[in-house]
Amino acid sequence: MKNFGLLLLGIILGALAMYYYCFNNKVKMTSEPITSVTPKGLITPKEAKVLDAAYSFRHKIISDSLFSNTTTGDNRSSWWSLEDIQNYIKHAENQAGELGYIMDGLRVYLGAYPDAKGETGLTTMFFIPTGYNNTSEGSMMPLRGGSGDISGGDGLNMGESGKPPGANYPQ
Template sequence: MKKIVLIILGFILGALAMYFYCVNNQTTDNMTETPTPKGVISPAEITALTQAYNPRYDTISNTIFRGIPGGDNRSSWYSLEDLRNYLTIAEKQVNDLKYNMDGVRLYLGAHPAVGNTPGYTTLLFVPTGTPMTSEGNMLNLALQKGDGSPDIPGGPGFDHGGQGDPPGANYPQ
């Protein structure tokens, strides 16, 4: 008799556990709200940051781009399709290099001069991550220094976004 009671109790506890697991799983699957990533800023903050850049931009434009209409490029535009495709390609290629890609770093760069016209400023995307290790670990307890992982050596970069119109136009365009 004790064995039957324990079996029935086990079934009831198992059914309750499955019920709560399925209900929790369904509410997680039905969540449509995307969490806000750190670093999202308001248009007012964008304006403040771009205005704070004005003295640097003026120095570059007044020295290197003197006499060139529009000045240096102040922004870069990339299509969502190109960004998504780049991230997919970069993840595949760094996986082949035995790295785990966990982000991208943006570098300021400049295209080569064409004749007497200096090259415009551009943004370069570079994949970041950590080497794959063969040691199994359920938790990633690696402490990172600074913000983000190091650049992945040999990882593909991304460039050639559209420039501002005119190149020196400030936010918003």
């Protein structure tokens, strides 16, 4: 009976210790501030305005010569929802693996829709996944050939244009 009492006491103390441990970890996890890593190339809104203003001259030349007959003017920006971007990144990573690549980034291209039905095709922007061949299997030293476009990888287009399409930063 004495051993049974010690066993029961041990179980109760163990349960209390486990409860205390779990409760404290939950409190710590929710009370700690969320930290983020500052990405390379981060610019301030002031710097973004300088870049946008510097592009305005080029945009005016393009718009005046190619888009003078359009009702909306040419696009200066594209917008994608955060959900679409996150879903695209997951899709591109999976597809890269299937194609034998390791995805390490995204490249943004400027493009233009073809002229159709008498309308001039407007500028668009699209993402293409970048990465390198997964050739490091069984190797001690992985060889990276650089971050080229992933051949055969799907791109992401169809972002919404600015409102209006020719609007400057910020919108």
